[in-house]
Amino acid sequence: xxxxxxxxxxxxxxxxxxxxxxxxxxxxxxDVLPWLAFTAGFFVVAHLFAKYVLRLKGLAAFGLYLQQxxxxxxxxxxxxxxxxxxxxxxxxxxxxxxxATGLMDSGYILGMLAQALLAMLLVSAIxxxxxxxxxxxxxxxxxxxxxxxxxxxxxxxxxxFWNEGMSITNFAFSMVLGLSxxxxxxxxxxxxxxxxxxxxxxxxxxxxxxxxxxGIWKLQNTKDGAVYEWVSILITALLLPVVYALLRNxxxxxxxxxxRTTAQSKIAA
Numbered sequence: 001x002x003x004x005x006x007x008x009x010x011x012x013x014x015x016x017x018x019x020x021x022x023x024x025x026x027x028x029x030x031d032v033l034p035w036l037a038f039t040a041g042f043f044v045v046a047h048l049f050a051k052y053v054l055r056l057k058g059l060a061a062f063g064l065y066l067q068q069x070x071x072x073x074x075x076x077x078x079x080x081x082x083x084x085x086x087x088x089x090x091x092x093x094x095x096x097x098x099x100a101t102g103l104m105d106s107g108y109i110l111g112m113l114a115q116a117l118l119a120m121l122l123v124s125a126i127x128x129x130x131x132x133x134x135x136x137x138x139x140x141x142x143x144x145x146x147x148x149x150x151x152x153x154x155x156x157x158x159x160x161f162w163n164e165g166m167s168i169t170n171f172a173f174s175m176v177l178g179l180s181x182x183x184x185x186x187x188x189x190x191x192x193x194x195x196x197x198x199x200x201x202x203x204x205x206x207x208x209x210x211x212x213x214x215g216i217w218k219l220q221n222t223k224d225g226a227v228y229e230w231v232s233i234l235i236t237a238l239l240l241p242v243v244y245a246l247l248r249n250x251x252x253x254x255x256x257x258x259x260r261t262t263a264q265s266k267i268a269a
Contacts, residue, residue: 010138013049017134018159020045021126039122046129054137062133063191064125070192077184077196078203080242085204088235095231098222109216116206124198128191131156132182136191148186153178169229173236180239187247197239 021042024030030038043059050056057065093100103109132152139148156178157171184193208215 007138009053010135013053014130014134017042017046017049017130021130022159035119036122039126042126043129046134056137059129061137062129063136063185063189064129064133065190067190070190073184073188073190073192074196074199076246077193077198078200079196080239081197081200081202082204083200084235084239084242085201087238088232089204089208091231091235092228095228096223097228098219100217100219102218104214104216104218112210112216113203113207115211116203120202120206121195121199124202125195128181128194128198131159131178132185132194133191136185145186149179149182152182152185156181169226169233173229173233176233176237177239180236180243183240184243184247187243187250193243 024038028034046062047058050061051058054061056062092098135148135152135155139145139151153175157174160170160174181194181197184197185191206215208217208219210216
């Protein structure tokens with residue numbers, strides 16, 4: 001019964017954090033400053049819940065601890081995400097999905113990309129904390145890591161209905177991307193590379209679509225169709241062999257919660 005009650009607390013926390021991040025923007029239109037306060041609030045709420053309800057070491061337990069090499073993982077992920085999404089849009093262009101007639105003026109491009117750089121980092125970090133980071137300590141503490149890939153990938157695919165709705169292609173896309181992201185967490189022991197991949201892919205998306213449908217290129221005669229959705233899935237699937245090749249020989253960093261408990265035990269002894 002204790003284990004069931006313990007899991008219920010984690011599930012309730014996941015639902016509440018999910019409603020905070022995905023529900024509030026559906027109810028309210030947030031300008032820049034309120035949006036920044038809203039995103040900062042997520043990290044505050046997540047930290048307090050982790051520390052005082054789950055009895056963890058705050059956000060660090062969700063895979064955000066600053067161990068050696070964290071910045072390299074973040075930037076490597078950023079390059080991977082940016083590159084895969086750039087390849088995707090290049091293939092779309094070659095397939096005739098749209099025509100590019102030129103670039104927007106430099107002032108618009110610099111302003112939009114600067115805004116996107118920060119906004120997409122925050123959104124990417126929140127998404128990875130919410131799905132992959134949040135469940136990492138639970139699966140570790142309960143020796144369930146063999147199930148981590150499957151469960152968090154399914155949760156990610158289901159969670160994406162907030163943004164994309166439910167369809168076979170959207171679900172397949174999220175499963176393919178989610179598997180690659182979860183694999184980086186298993187191999188590194190943190191969520192930095194996953195955040196980086198999200199950040200880079202979101203930046204490339206904003207470069208194409210901006211925040212209001214206008215990216216850095218002037219596009220016209222844009223076409224839609226299932227073929228482009230399946231091509232998107234196939235190209236996104238390239239992430240998995242790439243991250244596998246990069247991380248296959250890597251040993252995950254030690255669990256910070258275990259390290260803290262061990263250190264306390266040595267002090268007590």
